[in-house]
Amino acid sequence: MNDHSAPLVGRRDVLNDLRGSLDAIVSGEFRLLALVGEPGAGKTRLLAELEKLAEERNCLTLWGRAAEFEQVMPFSALVDALDGHLESVENDDPLLASVFPALGATAKPSDDVSALARYRLYRAVAHLLTRIARPRGLVLVLDDVHWADEATVEFLDHVSRHSPKASLLVVVAYRPKQAPARLALGGTQVTIGPLSEEEAGELLGPYVTRSRKKALYDASEGYPFYLQALARVETGDVLPGSKNDALALELRDLSGDALRVAQGAAVAADEFEAELAAVAAKVPLASALDALDELAGRDLVRTGAGGRFRFRHPLVRQAVYESAKPGWRLSAHQRIAERLAAVDAPATLRAHHVERSASFGDRDAVDVLVKAARQVATTAPATSAHWLQVALGLLPDSTDRLDLLLELARNQTVSGRLTEARATAYEVLRLLPRDDYSRRGMAARFCALVERLLDRPGEGRAVLVSELREIPEPRLPAALPMRLRLVAESLMRGDHRAAQAVLDFMPDDSDDPGLRLAIAMLRPMTAYAGHRVEEALRHVAAAQALADATPEIHQLAWMDTVAWMCWAEIWLGHQRPALARLERAIAAVKATGQTFILTNMLAGLANLHGVFGSITEGLVAAEESAEIARLLNSGYAGVVALAQQSLLAGAAGDEQDAIRLGHTAVTSGFSTHEWHGAQARYAYATALARAGRIDEEAIAAVEEAFTGDRLEEFSMLAFCETMAAAHAARNEPAQAVAWAGRAATMVRPELEFTDGLARLARAHVTRDAEAEELAATAAEVLTKAGRRYDAGRALLRAGVACVDAGRKKAALPYLDAACEIFTAVGAGGLAAATLREQRRAGRRPATKKAAGAHGLTGRELEIARLVAQGCGNQEIADRLHISVRTVETHLTRAFEKLGVNSRGSLTATLAQLG
CATH class of the missing domain: 3.40.50.300 (P-loop containing nucleotide triphosphate hydrolases)
Structure with a gap:
């Protein structure tokens, strides 16, 4: 080049x-x-x-x-x-x-x-x-x-x-x-920009007269490419009136074969082979080679790698392409398509020429385009959607048309073309017979999902209700998919009563095992949102047992209900089953391409990693959630991801990033009056409180988040504890006591960890031995519940209470345990704060590497050993049920700690260390 x-x-x-x-x-x-x-x-x-x-x-x-x-x-x-x-x-x-x-x-x-x-x-x-x-x-x-x-x-x-x-x-x-x-x-x-007139004169050189330089500059408007093209015109010729006509002058006087081969090459590809140019031009190969010599001599084409050719500039190719008549170009594309088919070229190479030459009703062309579309659907869904649209334009009305339209709608959704996906989904609904209730129900459900991604929940609900009214018997199985979506939409807008009313209308004994499980998986969240915790726990147990007995193949069509089940498990203290379920569900969703569900699932995975105390892995999951939202071009999905990114950034100690992410979420204008909007306000207010900014902006975010039933109980309790700590740090005891008291009202005997958070809130507003006892008990409860990050915070509070009371020696075990947790989970800000408290307690902690052999954490060592066994990053990710990004993060840290810069050096170092 x-x-x-x-x-x-x-x-x-x-x-x-x-x-x-x-x-x-x-x-x-x-x-x-x-x-x-x-x-x-x-x-x-x-x-x-x-x-x-x-x-x-x-x-x-x-x-x-x-x-x-x-x-x-x-x-x-x-x-x-x-x-x-x-x-x-x-x-x-x-x-x-x-x-x-x-x-x-x-x-x-x-x-x-x-x-x-x-x-x-x-x-x-x-x-x-x-x-x-x-x-x-x-x-x-x-x-x-x-x-x-x-x-x-x-x-x-x-x-x-x-x-x-x-x-x-x-x-x-x-x-x-x-x-x-x-x-x-x-x-x-x-x-x-264009050259100045003086620079243009310098480019043309000293042998061009001043008057001709002026004429050339005016005709080219100072653009050097056109200036040089015009300079090739003989002195006696009249210059074209526009720079856009300059290249046409370069094509004059070409021999007939040279012009046809140039036009065939322009049709063939940006970088072309002589044989394909000959096929397109319909000339013998020997004639094409002679023609290419002529074109190269005129500097219209140049040789490239591997015996291929390229036009001197894309503008030259454009001029040559446009010099050919439209009908001739169509036949040239057809000749190339036939040649590529004869040599069994991949459908993706043939599709470009088939698209430009196929006629209506050409089933072979449709097959090529559909095959090409499916080959690139994962990595280039926009291209896939384009080829499907072309195929549909060639296809007469047939049963295949509806299936291709649904495939097109999915690809448009995944590629972020949500408005187009919406139109396609409604086109499917329009074409389906009125009495085809089963397929119309599934199509309406998809329409509602797309409307959700577009942050148009009202329109999604409307299409579901409209289709349900057309079903003669409300309890027909065809109605169930739409009712499931209605339950989810009701939960999102904080209307648990409407969700429960729809669930009450649905049977527990459906003949379809997948539907039966989907209904069971929505019941826990609906009960929890309605503050019926005992009932929610019973539903969790029933759904878990049913899930264990239902083969995964029956669950694939209802993965959005799995996400609701997992969020309910998280907030009801069933974190480990939720983690296993989410990891399996994410793998299934990835394998089936249900991208529109992934954002919510990855947000749940991020939340779980934060709970268990792997903040680094939580940040990776949250980032992946945000990236998918960006690729989907969905503001609603972006709010879901941003809220978790903000909470995890705060937990990691990056207060400013947490505030920035939270502010972006609450000011996006999406999901403002729904559960996701309340989660965003909760995350933003939490970030502000952790940074000590309890100002009008924070209070406004809190009040909006707490309005109605949009924010669920656990987030409310966690925020009360955060506010008690923030006010105590500002020496505002009255406000701190008020928030701690509010936390105490949210304790659920069925959920022991809620008592742990409430005790920690009270520990913030008390002193000395009472604060130590409350915080130490809270740490025990939270550790038992598997909430390592919160347990570390409780241990830190216990240690600070001892230091403040002058019992420095008693503080050290608490502070050492807290420091170990914060270092292991990736809470850098709190780890630094704990080190400062250790110094206040009278000693500087000994330099201590993270737990694990050779200074590596357990996860880093596990990944390093798999690398030493010859595993690639993707294989490691699959084995450990983590993302490739997480593998790379841990591997980078292992490289740094061991002082190596390659996988081979890592393997050798591990072998030496034993």
Whole structure:
């Protein structure tokens, strides 16, 4: 791709920006740089200069570009840049292999078909770039990104928000007026404008007369690409009236074969083989090769890697493509499609040409497009949706049409095109016969799910009620899926009475074991939301027994009810069964592509990890929840994730991040009057209170969160304890006592851990021996309940009470135990606070590595040993039922503690240490 044939004039400021970015990566930093300019401004020429500057610094440059006529091809620019460099790269990630052909030879299919797979893929590509960047530094150039497919744009958005820790410079070049809205990246943006008249004269050189320079400058408007194209025009010719006509002059006087081969090549691909250009042009290969010699001699095409050719510039290809008549282009696409079919090319390669040449009713074309759509559905659902839409446009009315429409709606949902998904889902409902109650019920349920993701719960409820009214017998099995969704919608808006009324209308003895379990799984939360704790516990026990007896295959269609069951288990003290259930459910949802459920499930997993005291893993789950919400483009799902991110950031000790995340959630405008909005306000108010900011903003957030029944009992109790601690720290005893008293009213004898939190709240407002006794008892209760983080806080309070009373020696066992918990769970802020209290108690704690052999925590050692056994990150994640991100986090820390920088060095070090 590099082209230094044209001189570079001017652009001093741009070159300084390029040099600065390169110097940063040589120093080990990551940089993202965008070159933005109109067509012909010279972006590609500047990228070639960047490559030259990178070579001077011994950095590797990989270059790819997106293409105008292949805009839906997944990851085309990234594959163009990286694939030729990957033959020797070891890879055990099936997602990477699904994108890069060079890695696909030994790949096994991924078992994750949800949006989480896309997030993992983007992280894997970023990690791949980090590996390639060692040790020289890497410059990744992606040109013409205004034509990039949606998956590439999503990756760039990901890498702009999650900067790789590598000597890596990612440079994208694009035309601002043609760029998609989502291409609003961080990093540095450099605008490339036209040359000045003086600079244009310098580019043209001394042998062009002043009057001709003026004419050329006016015709080209100062854009160097057009300026040089016009300069090729003979002196006596009349210049075109517009720079857009300049390239047409380059095509004149071509021989007939050369023009046809150029047009065939423009139809074939951005980077093309001579044989395919010959097929498209309908000329013998020998004639095509002669024609390519002529085109190369005119600098219209240039040779590339592997005997392939490329046009000198995308603008040249565009001009050649548009010079061909539409009917001829259609037949050329058809010839290419037939040739690719004859050599059994992948459906994804054929789909581009089939799309442009197929006629209505062509079932073979429909089959190719559907097959291609399904092959990329996991990694590029927007492309998949596009090809399904094209297939539907070719398909006459048939039974297949409804199935494809449902598949299209799912792909549109996963790709974040929720408005389009909504329209498609309602189209399915419109086409279904009125008496097809079973399929209409499932379609209406899907419509309601999409409306929920769009934060339009009223519309979702309306479609469910409307369809239920059409069913002649209310107790028909076809009504049950819609009633299940109505229960969930009622719970979300805090109306437990409506939820209970619908549940009371549903049978416990359905013939469908999956439906029977789904109904049972909604009962615990409905009872708990109605403050009927004993009843909720009975329902939990019944649902757990039924779940154990129901094969997973029957549960797959009702995974949204599993999430409600798990949240109920969390708040009712059944954390371990909830954790096991969530991990199984998440694996099942990933395997079946039910992405719209994942955000809520991962938020629950994040909450559970916080409860058990693995804040690092909780933050990973919360981040994955947030990333899926972003990929879905769902504000409602974003609020769900942000609330958990805020709570966990606060627990980790990052008060400012907790406040920022909480504020983002409560000001998003989504789920304002529902349970998720109340959770967001609870998280935000908690973050403010932990930071000592009990101001009007915090009070307003509290009052709104506590309004009605939207905030469930456990969160209310936890917040009362937080406020008691915050007021006590501010020496405001009256307010602290009031909040502690409020906490005492929320103790449930059936849930012993609630007494632990209430005792801790009272410990904040008392002193000396009474505070110690309350806090120590609270620690025992919370430890027994498995709530390690809260137990550590209680131990810290007991130790502080002893220090304040002058009993420093008695404080140390409490403080040592608290410090051990906070270090193990990842609560850095509280660990630091505990160390300060140990110093107040009269001794400096001995430097102590985290528990585990060789200074590693138990989880770090477990993962390190699996690496030593030859396991890849994905295999480790599958074995331990954790995310790949969690594996990478622990592995990075193990590398740092052991002073190694590779898996091989890690294995050798473990062997030496024994």
